[in-house]
Amino acid sequence: MFPPAFNYHRAKSLKEAASMLAQAGQEAKLLAGGQSLIPLMKLRFASPKHLVDLNFIPRLSYIKKYKDELHFGALTRHSEIENSATAAAVPILHDCAAGIADVQIRNRGTLGGSLAEADPSGDWAVVLSTLETSLSCVGQKGERRIPLHDFITDAYTTVLAPDEVVREISVKIPPQGSGGAYLAFKRAAPVYPTASVAVQVTLEGDVCQEVAIRMGCVGLTPIRASQAEGVLRGASLGEKAIEIAAEAARSEADPQPDMRGSAEYKRMLVGVLMKRATYAAVRRARGERVDVSHLYA
């Protein structure tokens, strides 16, 4: 199938992209990696009249460390994050980047596009919302910085104004003694997960000082497992606490049945993923090198 005809605009700068968007109005879409947009256009689920291509804007793809933050250009590809020594400082980023779909999709798909798409099954939003993440967005009126937890409001919905473009994603590097891990259950590689869980814990000795848990694919946006967090915060992270927290996370998930699985199964998976991710996160918080991989059916 072929998408309907559209006008193609190649922006040379973010400012130009913003003004192109403003000019074209509601019917315009940005083109980053195209790995969400093009399939939708091909199936004619989306039929934008104008595409504004970001791929020719210089300096929109980079990974930099500045003080205690990592900065990602919006056009940074999943595979660049997967293979970046700089990003490796935060292992959960590698967990995420390396597990997205397959090589072809990782080579094209971008971090900015993934967050802007706000797919309920997308990986990045789940992972990054366990960290302090914000997005710098450029519009005709200038730039603003939006915390990630304010950015996504619903499935496929963000607070971006029609003329706004994500320029950069900033992630605070967690302090010493903090560790995170991300695990998804997938039926096959080039497929969105059935369920996923990201965990970030900060330890003092064996006691959990701070914890953030987010669940993916089991709600319209990444779901915060607040009760599970409550169970772990201040507790010593033994088997029992983690088991109780997993039970809490299960009850906080809101999965829908579909071809990926029944609601009960997805809910059960949340518990499994939460446990496995927490164990890996705890070991990483203790300074161990731990490799994790998604669970494949």
Next chain:
Amino acid sequence: MEPKNWVGKPLPRKEENRLLRGRGKFADDIKMREMLYLRFVRSPYAHARLLHLKLSSAEALSGVICTLSGREIEPLTQPFIEIGPEPCAKIRDYPLAIDKVRYQGEPVAAIVAESPQIADDAAELVEVEYDPLEPVLDAEQALSDGSILHESAGTNRVWNGIFEYGDLESAFRDAAYVVTIDRMHFHRFSSTPLENNVVIAQWDSKDDHLYYSCNNSFPSFAIQFLAAHLQLHIDKIRVQTADIGGSFGIKITNYPQMAVCALASKKAGGRPIKWVETRSEHMTSSAHGNERTFRDTRVALDKDGVITAISSRHIDDCGAYPRYEPLGCVIWSQVLPGVYRVKNLRIDFTQAVTNKCPVGPNRGYSRMQHLWFLERVTDICAHQLGIAPDQMRLRNYIRPEEFPYTTPNGCVYDSGNYPRMLALAKDLLDWDSWTKKRHEARSQGRWVGMGVGTTLDSGTNNFGQSQIVNPDAPFSGNSQGANCKLDIYGEVVVAVGSCPQGQGHETTAAQVVADVLNISPELVSVRTGFDTERNVHTGFSGTYASQFAVSGLSAVHGAAQKLRAEMRRLAAFVLKTNEDDVEFGAGPQGPELRAKSTGQAISYWGLANIVNVNSALLPPELHDITLNCRFVWRAPFKVPDKQKKFGNLTLTYAAQLHAAVVEIERDTFVPRILAYVAVDDCGMVINPPIVEGQVYGATAHGIGAALMENCVYDAAGNMLTSTFSDYTPITALNMPRIQYGHIETPSPHSYSGAKGMGEGGAAPLHTISAALQDALSGEGIVIADSFNNGDTLFRAIVGKQIYQAAHIVSLERRS
């Protein structure tokens, strides 16, 4: 018979160079002058009345040449032939919906445009008004006729027949055990050939000649349907196929799309029309495999666990239109008792239509569903009686000394040795050490199971079985044609009526001819692909139903022998000697025929020269020599007894025996294959790597079907698995290591002892179900469905919603 210098050798495939370098020629590679592109407009509803169809806006778009609707083609055509008698015969199947749609994805209109892009744009402009009706998604529910798909038939039942053999009453009376199984289900999945359906059609209005270039995999069947539908003389239809990127039987039933392309070409003034199916179209509306439910199964066993009788009710779901069906209602009976000796059987077989994609003869067609049923029956009985599943099979297998074995319904299993296959499989798997490991694993609370699955790949079918579903069906027997010639300059050229999709026909045909002429296969050119104008096809030609090694190569062998006889006669004349003195071989100039007595020789070029361009040299008594020899091979079949449903339905019975160790993860419930063995017996092997490739492919297919691939419909009849992301076809990453082994029990029916093969895709379904059963018997679980993933097993083990032995199975001990 000539010595086998080439048949049986691991020769690399002749077609490899072309296909692996991306230089194959597939239907979509073909471009014709003034070609137009067709796009279907499809129903979003599973079941609805078509109230109104407005095509004018689409037609007004610049670049659109014409449109077609069901209403428009209805007076121009006949409904497609229905193979079944009434009520099936009353179904009116048109390639575009007329007043009703019956599955999501059913075509309601076609757009013809100068480019595929324009056709896609125009399709968006078509306005259709539907009045949704209650969808029927389950075959058993369909049989209640609450909501009827085809009003003209008056029922959703397509076909019903009772297949009863032996004496069930005594068997059940004398049984030591009776096991009952309430319900089992074989799920709906499909093959996903890399290349989707493609049709190019051109209707030449000068002489009403219809030309097709396409990838239909059984063209001689398709043209019979097309000729009747289009009311065109069959000899006016030419079909050509080139390279085909997989079919697995699914491309047999694309004749409705072929019909629309023809009508579109006619309407467009004879311009050629190309239609290229998209993947989503393929997933929703090409063809799926048959889904089947097994009800009220009763099994009689003697005190040793030997099965003496099986009685059951089977309900087959053929989707919205029967098309190739109800042939599947008899084809399963080619393997009525499976690999077992059971003599008393009663199967009440019914087929129903539902609001889902029509089915097509998918790899393992109709037999695999039945064999899975028999394997489940045997396996469940073993667990019920506490007999080790491998021992259970040994007690019930047909014994090696019983071949040729006549089944209760008159089928003759040509050869086989199932105990030997089992022994080899156990050996390759290291069965005994896995038995120990399983024991240890279980003591640690792990769910580890070992399973065996035996499947039959019955090949070269007797089309006379169609008369069991419809006594008036005009088909019986089976045949294939081939031509072997010395071309004008002495090149050896072979043509066959098959249309290979990766089976290596060019290579194996060359091996056969090379042996007959005592030359190298490199010197044999094989014209591959189907062409009605090549004069080698018969009404059964195509590539389907595991038969090329038997029907195709027997035809090639026959043609090559005819050619050899002519060459020998001619050479004897030229070399002034007698025929016995002539030998075939190669000299310094290439292949030649030599007089042993004088050492004089004549090359192939020399022979061809005399016949074709130097014919004044030829005396009248040799004028019948053409060096262009057609041979038609016919299978030795009789018409079956229609009343008794008795007769030999297939010629060869290849077998596959698989064994696996599977573990179900305790936390995710995902089944994982720890070890896998595939043992194959397809008689004498013609080309080992080709056979091995078929085994790996079929195994992948079956593992995918068992664990990953399931056509899911929601309650409204929306197909939820219409993309690869949703359907998750198996890839190399999901494959376990396969240990391959084989034995050879020669078939008496083919000149080489080979049996047809390639459809062994069922074996992993049987094997994985059995291994899961073994792992979970302790949990009170009965594996009652052919599709099992983590979700299924979770719902069974934890949810206790399905698979509960206490509800499904009962065992009655009578002693």
